[in-house]
Amino acid sequence: MSPRARISDVARLAGVAPSTVSAVLNDVHGARVKESTRDRVRRAADELGYAPNALARGLRTRRSGTLALISDVIATTPYAGQLIQGAQDAAWEAGHVLMVVNTGGDAAIERRAMAVLRQQQVGGVLWATMSHRVVPAPVPPNGTPLVLLDARDEAGAVPSVVPDEEAGARAAVAELASHGHRRIGFVLDRNDSPASEGRTAGYRDALAERGLPVEDALVARAQSDSTGGEAAAGVLLDRPDPPTAIFAFTDQMAVGVYRAAAARGLRIPADLSVVGFDDLAVLAQELRPGLSSVALPHYAMGETAAATLLRLVEDPAAEVPALQRVPTRIVRRASVGPAPRA
Structure with a gap:
C-alpha cells in the first residue's frame, strides 16, 4: 500500500x-x-x-461529518438499496458520510445504537421503516436533528418523508380506466396503515372522478402477501358481476391475483387486467405477462430525507416541511389490456 x-x-x-x-x-x-x-x-x-481528516475537523467544529440512517429491518429488504443509495449520495455530495445501522426492530439494539451515535458525535439521524407507517417518535442523542423516512410520528412533530400513496393509487386506476375498464376491483391489506389509507383514498377518488362505480363489494381485504392476494382476488372474481381489472395493494398480492385468475381459466390481460404497487423487479419483471406496477420512489425518498436532514444540521432552526410526499410513477408492462366485451 x-x-x-x-x-x-x-x-x-x-x-x-x-x-x-x-x-x-x-x-x-x-x-x-x-x-x-x-x-x-x-x-x-x-x-x-x-x-x-473528518475526525480532526469534527474536533474543531464539533461536527463529525457523519450522518446516521437507523432502520428496523429495511437494510434486509429488497427496497433498501435505492433508499440507502439516495441518502448516501445526498450526504456525500454535502461532504458527509452515511452510517447505516439495522436494528431488526429490537429496542435494546436501538438504545445501544443511540448510545454509540452519541459517542461518535453524529450530526443528524434518519429514522427509516420497512413500510410507510406511524411510529413513536424516537429520541436522538443530545437533541441531534432527526428526520423520519417512510414513516410519520404520532404527533406529526418530526419532519417526515413518505411516498405519495394517494397519487400512486390514482395513477393505477387511471391506467386501467384508460383501457376501457369500468369495474375495477381492489385487493387491499387487511391492516390499517398510512399506506393502506392513502391507496384506498386514491383508488376511490380516481373512480369517482371518472364516474365509475365506487362499491365496497369491489374491495377485498386480506393478508398482504401472495396467499392473501389469491384469497382476496378469489372473492372478487367469484362475484356474479366480477371486475374486469384489479388493482393490487402490493406486487406480492398481485402474484396471488395471477394465481386466482389462472385457477378460474382467466387470461391476463385478455380476460383480466392487473396493476400492482411497489414495482419489485424480482416479481414484476419475472411474472408472465410482466406486471404493470406503481414504482415507489425509494432513491428520491432517501435523497430528499438526507437533504432535509442536512438543512437541519447546518441550521437547527431552519424551517423544513413537516411532511414531504415524494411522487410515484407507473411502470407499464404487459398485464393491462382493453376491457373484455361482456
Whole structure:
C-alpha cells in the first residue's frame, strides 16, 4: 500500500499553500480562492486519493461529518438499496458520510445504537421503516436533528418523508380506466396503515372522478402477501358481476391475483387486467405477462430525507416541511389490456 497522502502533498502537487488546500477541501466560508485554483486543488486531491481528516475537523467544529440512517429491518429488504443509495449520495455530495445501522426492530439494539451515535458525535439521524407507517417518535442523542423516512410520528412533530400513496393509487386506476375498464376491483391489506389509507383514498377518488362505480363489494381485504392476494382476488372474481381489472395493494398480492385468475381459466390481460404497487423487479419483471406496477420512489425518498436532514444540521432552526410526499410513477408492462366485451 502507498503511504497515505498528506495535505502538504496535495499543496505541492497543486502549487499552493497548505492553508489554501485546507480552505478548499473543508469549504471554509469566506475563503477567497479563485475557482481555477479550487479546481486545481480538487484534481490534486483526487489524484493522490486525499480526503480531509473528518475526525480532526469534527474536533474543531464539533461536527463529525457523519450522518446516521437507523432502520428496523429495511437494510434486509429488497427496497433498501435505492433508499440507502439516495441518502448516501445526498450526504456525500454535502461532504458527509452515511452510517447505516439495522436494528431488526429490537429496542435494546436501538438504545445501544443511540448510545454509540452519541459517542461518535453524529450530526443528524434518519429514522427509516420497512413500510410507510406511524411510529413513536424516537429520541436522538443530545437533541441531534432527526428526520423520519417512510414513516410519520404520532404527533406529526418530526419532519417526515413518505411516498405519495394517494397519487400512486390514482395513477393505477387511471391506467386501467384508460383501457376501457369500468369495474375495477381492489385487493387491499387487511391492516390499517398510512399506506393502506392513502391507496384506498386514491383508488376511490380516481373512480369517482371518472364516474365509475365506487362499491365496497369491489374491495377485498386480506393478508398482504401472495396467499392473501389469491384469497382476496378469489372473492372478487367469484362475484356474479366480477371486475374486469384489479388493482393490487402490493406486487406480492398481485402474484396471488395471477394465481386466482389462472385457477378460474382467466387470461391476463385478455380476460383480466392487473396493476400492482411497489414495482419489485424480482416479481414484476419475472411474472408472465410482466406486471404493470406503481414504482415507489425509494432513491428520491432517501435523497430528499438526507437533504432535509442536512438543512437541519447546518441550521437547527431552519424551517423544513413537516411532511414531504415524494411522487410515484407507473411502470407499464404487459398485464393491462382493453376491457373484455361482456
